[in-house]
Amino acid sequence: MSTKQMTGSEIIIQALKDQGVDVMFGLPGGVLLPLYDALFKQNGLHHTLVKHEQAAVHAAEGYARSTGKVGTVLVTSGPGATNTVTGLVDAMMDSVPLVCLTGQVPSSLIGNDAFQEADITGITRGITKHNYLVKDVNDLGRVLHEAYYVARTGRPGPVLVDIPKDVLLATGSYKAPGKNTVVEHRSYKPQVKGDTAAIKQAIELIKNAKRPIFYGGGGIVNSGDAACTLFNQLVKMTGIPCSLTLMGLGAFPGSDDQFLGMMGMHGTYEANMAMHDCDVMINIGARFDDRVTGRLDAFSPHSKKIHVDIDPSSINKNIVVDVPIIGDVAHVLEDMIKYWKADQAQIDTKALDKWWKQINQWRKKDSLKYTKSNKIIKPQYALERIRDLALETGKDTFYTTEVGQHQMWAAQHLCFEKPKRWMTSGGLGTMGYGFPAAMGVQTAHPDALVCCIAGDGSFQMNLQEIATLMDYRLPVKCFILNNQFLGMVRQWQEMFHGERYSESHIEGQPDFVKLAEAYGALGLRATSPGELDDVIRKAFESDLPTIVDIRVDAEENVFPMIPSGAAHNEIILGPEYTETSEDGGSLESGVLV
Amino acid sequence: MTNEDKDDILSHTVSVLVDNESGVLARVVGLFSGRGYNIDSLTVAEVNHVDNLSKITIVTSGTRQVIEQIKAQLDRLVPVRRVMDLTIDGPSVEREMALVKVAGEGEHRVEALRIADIFRARVVDSTNASFVFEVFGKAGKVDAFIKLMEPLGLVDVSRTGVVAISRGAQGL
Numbered sequence: 001m002s003t004k005q006m007t008g009s010e011i012i013i014q015a016l017k018d019q020g021v022d023v024m025f026g027l028p029g030g031v032l033l034p035l036y037d038a039l040f041k042q043n044g045l046h047h048t049l050v051k052h053e054q055a056a057v058h059a060a061e062g063y064a065r066s067t068g069k070v071g072t073v074l075v076t077s078g079p080g081a082t083n084t085v086t087g088l089v090d091a092m093m094d095s096v097p098l099v100c101l102t103g104q105v106p107s108s109l110i111g112n113d114a115f116q117e118a119d120i121t122g123i124t125r126g127i128t129k130h131n132y133l134v135k136d137v138n139d140l141g142r143v144l145h146e147a148y149y150v151a152r153t154g155r156p157g158p159v160l161v162d163i164p165k166d167v168l169l170a171t172g173s174y175k176a177p178g179k180n181t182v183v184e185h186r187s188y189k190p191q192v193k194g195d196t197a198a199i200k201q202a203i204e205l206i207k208n209a210k211r212p213i214f215y216g217g218g219g220i221v222n223s224g225d226a227a228c229t230l231f232n233q234l235v236k237m238t239g240i241p242c243s244l245t246l247m248g249l250g251a252f253p254g255s256d257d258q259f260l261g262m263m264g265m266h267g268t269y270e271a272n273m274a275m276h277d278c279d280v281m282i283n284i285g286a287r288f289d290d291r292v293t294g295r296l297d298a299f300s301p302h303s304k305k306i307h308v309d310i311d312p313s314s315i316n317k318n319i320v321v322d323v324p325i326i327g328d329v330a331h332v333l334e335d336m337i338k339y340w341k342a343d344q345a346q347i348d349t350k351a352l353d354k355w356w357k358q359i360n361q362w363r364k365k366d367s368l369k370y371t372k373s374n375k376i377i378k379p380q381y382a383l384e385r386i387r388d389l390a391l392e393t394g395k396d397t398f399y400t401t402e403v404g405q406h407q408m409w410a411a412q413h414l415c416f417e418k419p420k421r422w423m424t425s426g427g428l429g430t431m432g433y434g435f436p437a438a439m440g441v442q443t444a445h446p447d448a449l450v451c452c453i454a455g456d457g458s459f460q461m462n463l464q465e466i467a468t469l470m471d472y473r474l475p476v477k478c479f480i481l482n483n484q485f486l487g488m489v490r491q492w493q494e495m496f497h498g499e500r501y502s503e504s505h506i507e508g509q510p511d512f513v514k515l516a517e518a519y520g521a522l523g524l525r526a527t528s529p530g531e532l533d534d535v536i537r538k539a540f541e542s543d544l545p546t547i548v549d550i551r552v553d554a555e556e557n558v559f560p561m562i563p564s565g566a567a568h569n570e571i572i573l574g575p576e577y578t579e580t581s582e583d584g585g586s587l588e589s590g591v592l593v
Numbered sequence: 594m595t596n597e598d599k600d601d602i603l604s605h606t607v608s609v610l611v612d613n614e615s616g617v618l619a620r621v622v623g624l625f626s627g628r629g630y631n632i633d634s635l636t637v638a639e640v641n642h643v644d645n646l647s648k649i650t651i652v653t654s655g656t657r658q659v660i661e662q663i664k665a666q667l668d669r670l671v672p673v674r675r676v677m678d679l680t681i682d683g684p685s686v687e688r689e690m691a692l693v694k695v696a697g698e699g700e701h702r703v704e705a706l707r708i709a710d711i712f713r714a715r716v717v718d719s720t721n722a723s724f725v726f727e728v729f730g731k732a733g734k735v736d737a738f739i740k741l742m743e744p745l746g747l748v749d750v751s752r753t754g755v756v757a758i759s760r761g762a763q764g765l
Contacts, residue, residue, distance in 0.1 A: 125620055126627045130671040133615065150671060187612055187674040313665035316658060 003175050008137045008168040009038035012101065015144040017045055018176050021072050023063065023443055024048070024101075025056035029076025030116060031103035031165040048443060048472060051464040053080050055436035057087020057158075058462070061096045062440030065423045066398055068224055070152050071440065073100040078116030081162070082123065086430060088158045089127045093427025094247060095222055097156035099147045100128075104164040107135055121162050129157030130188075135164065137172030149183040154190030155311040156222055190310060194327030199335050202282070202306045202323050203345055209280035210351035211358075212240045215263065215292075218247025218426070219285020219309060221419045223329035228252075228419045230333035231284060237340070238347050241359055243271035245286050247426045250416035260359065261368070264292040265562050266408040269367035269571060270359055272560070275300055276568035277358075283307045285329045288318040289427070290564075298567030308332045367560045368412050369576050377529050379406060379481045379552040383413040386451060386479055389536045395449040397421065398441045402434040402458030405487035408558045410453040432461030435478055439465055442474040449477070449540065456482040457506060466519040469545035477539045477546050480512055483554040491557045516547035525549040604633065604654045605680040606687060606757045607664060610765050612672040613639050613647040620670050621649055630663050631655060634689075634732070636754040646674070648765070652732075652755050675765055679757045687757035691735045696723040697746030705745045712738045723748075 006014065012035060016024070023046040028036045039047055050056040053075045060071030075084055081102040091098045105114040121133045130150050132143050140163070147159040177183070206212055214235055220227050228251050235242045235258055242252050243263040252259055261268030263275050275281070281303045286292070288307075293299040296318060305321040307314075308329060315324040325332055339345075370380045390397045399414055400423040401407040407424055416422050423441060425433035438452035459480050469476055483490075489504040516523030522544040526535040532550070539546040559574030611617045618637055625632050634652035639645075653663055660678070668676045679685035693714070695705050702724070709716065709726050712734065718725035723746075728738045732755055739750055759765070 121616060122619070125616065126623050131616075185671075188671045311669065313662065313669050315665070317662055317665075320658070 003173045005171055006174050007034070007038070007171050008140055008163065009035040011137070011140045011172065011174045012144065012163070012168075013038050013042055013045060014174060014176070015141050016072065019145065019148045020069070022046060024072035024074050025050055025059040025063075025440065026074030027051075027053055027056060027076065027080060029078075029080050029103060031077045031105055032074070032168070034165065034168040035074070035103070047074070048439075048468065050436070050468050052462065053083035054087050054432065055439070055462050055465045055468070057084045057091065057098065057100065058430075058433050058436035059440035059443070060098050060100075061087065061091055061094075061433070062400055062423050062437030063444045064096050064098060064440075065437075066420050066441040067444045068420060070097040070099055070148055073098060075100070076103045076116070077105055077120070078118045080116075081120040082118050085123065085127065086428075086432075088124055088160065090425055090428040090430045090433060091158040092127050092129065094425065095156045095218060096158065097151040098158040099144075099151050100158060100160045102160060102162045103168075104133070104162045106166040107164045108166070110164065120160065124160050127158075128160045129155075131160040131162065133162045133164075134167055137167050137170040140167060140172065141174040145177045146183050146185065149185070150188060154188075155219075191312075191326050192310070192328040192331050194308065194325040194332035194335060196335065196339075198323055198325045199332065200339055202325065203336065203340055203343060205280050205304050205306060205323060206238065206240070206282065207345050207347065209240075210348060211274075211278045211355045212238075212280040212282065212347075212352075213274050213278040214240055214242040215245070215275065215281055215283045215286055216242060216248045216251050217245045217284065217286025220248055220251040220329050223285065223310075225419065227285075227328075227330035227333060230330060230337060234333055234337055234340075237337070239349070239352055240282070240347070241274055241356070243267070243275065245289070245292055245426075246411055246424060248286060249411060249422045250419040253417045254415035255417060260363075262411050264289075265294070265564070266412065266558050266560065267562075268412075269365045269560055269573065270362035272562065272568040272571050273362045274359055278303045281305045283309075283321070284333070285309065287311075287314045290318070293318060294562045294570075295565050295567045300568070365573065365577075367573055370556070370574065371576055373553070374529055377526065377532060377550060377552045379409050379483070379556055380413050381529060382479070382481060382526075382532060382550050382552060383409055383453065385532050385536055386453075387414050389533065389540060390449055390451065393449055393540055395447070396445065397449045397451065398423070398438075398445060400424065400434040400437040400441060400450070400452045402452070402454045402461075403429045403431045404455045404458060405483075405491060405556075405558050406453050406455045406458075406481040408488075409481070414453075431458040435459060435462050435476075436465050438476040438478065439469055439474055442469075442476050443472070450475075452476060452478040454478055454480045455487055456480050456484060456509060456512075457486040459512075463515070466516065466521050466545060466547065470520050473543075475543050475545055477548065479536075479539075479548045479550055481552045482512070482549050483552050483556070484509060485554055488558070494557070496563070512547050512549040516545075520544075522546040523549070525551070527551045599658065600656055602654055603657060603660060603680075604652060605660050605678055606685070606755060607651045607653060607667070608677045608679055608757060608759075608765055609649040609651065609667055609673060610675040611647050611649060611670075612674065613645045614672055617647070617672045618649070620672070621651075621667065624666055624670065625653070625663075628662075628666065630659065634754040636756050650754070650756050677759065677765055679759060682759065684760040685757050686760060687731060687755050688729060689732045689735050689753055689755050690727060690729050691739065691750055691752040692717070693726045693728060693739060693742055693747065694723060694749040695726065695742050695746045696748045698722060701745045705742060708738070708741050708745075714738060
């Protein structure tokens, strides 16, 4: 590869193009002016000007998670950089590949408390997969290529590159990466191939299992479409029941009979009971998060556990497993299927039939059931209508969510057939994630239907991005399930704090319809179930960004629920179950043991 | 991992070979404080000038599961090349050095010198009213020497922290 002389700014633009970046989300500032000048003089690299830097990171996350590519953020020094912190932690927790470029004050001023100086590499050291401060323009190209490589390989994550203004202005040499974009890194070498002996040991366990279950996570989606196909193949050929985590939704078709629904704190009854009672648990790309495991010492007490994860630090972190397999999901599953076939392995079908009978008993509870109303909009009903009417449009549909009750209802009631269609903040639980994330998704998929399911609390954390949606004519549909509460806080206060609703009622709420109109967007409102379909259709038909204020039942709670620190079989079902359960027994205070 | 010893607190010496780049020590230290791990001793110095490598020796403590986590988390840091647990990956030797200042006169001076002799500690500075000893050995030996100096006029201690290396022909 030939080496060229360019300014630091030109090197950045060239390196990003060489990395296949087509869009970045950012906001300029003093130290970045040379770079924005270079951006002005080129074509091919688009920049979306956000209104707040946190939104830039979430938008890049939405872009990354809906495409499988690395998202790119560009912000200035000081406050620009510090505003990205929440987004970077979010990306770190949910393994989202990002490169965040931050401007820095000139090298000579670093450490002098210069105007808009912040030690962003120090601040983000623990919340990025890796970060760099580039002090020599001749290192810039190499560091950028390395940053993209580190962000997207292994367990993906955010990488921050801090670039002082003098480096942007200096002239240095740039070397394009070869066709092979694998960087030979000195120390960073993620393991992708699983250990053969461990994979064979896993097959032995699965073969002899009486009550097996697949526990699939976001690692399947992150590994790529091939991993999802292989996962489907393995689930189908073994006939084993499959549950997914919040992050894994879409890795296996939601409508498939073998799918038990989501597991965990607000997962289905059948998924959680099956997780508790199984004898072999096959964890593919999930991390035994506390929202999944509940009380650790009561988590699936009788099972042998197989754990496939690309991150060795995920193994035995929360739960000690019997067969750890370190590697990329696609590689491991490919080998697993290969050895399964070579071995002519057979599942114990008699035991499996019995297991399915038990699961189908649990399924009959229909744990996502809620009481329908023709006076007041139940949030679950609103989601079902959004889901069904979106299906009618025939468009490829992507959903993002904010964080709280609406997020859990969305996970329960929307149905995901394909991976990369569901973007939610799982690990960090970032209110304010969904709306800008939808902006990133729509940027990547201009013709798709992109819906953000929001709460009235969360939406107000990044609502300024309506302006950005207008600027770029991104027709995101934002459905606010408006209960005038911080709903999940209210639910916990009702259940665990004696109905003392301390600071969870949102008094000063804007008129969301007028708010949308103030930005030139479309604002719609539904206050009764009868209006709902019309309003949703209008939203879908409009080519404007649309904010839909859906006034829902403020008292509705998310069920089922495994209270924090409880075991899976201590799952609480909704009020529909308190009187008599379907098998006739009475259920005191809705607690099933 | 058996259940009987899963809550026992163990002390492990971990050797970490890292690329000597800006901020690498902060990354390692930040990992320990951020995740609530203990650092009982930490030493760091460049060990290979050509390849720009440093070695960090950390003495840490925790349950077996925590120690395994510490090693996995260290290995996850991008500039970390290798992590070795010198406590369980094979036999190893460890050494520490301390400079120990003792001030006193008369009998105490004589006694301090006598004990220094037993510990093979050398006098590296001497005035009419004080000595500075250098003492080498395992951390426990250094502890013992310092303890014995306490009643004899111990006024100051500087310790290097533990450095350690595996026995035999293999390098890290």
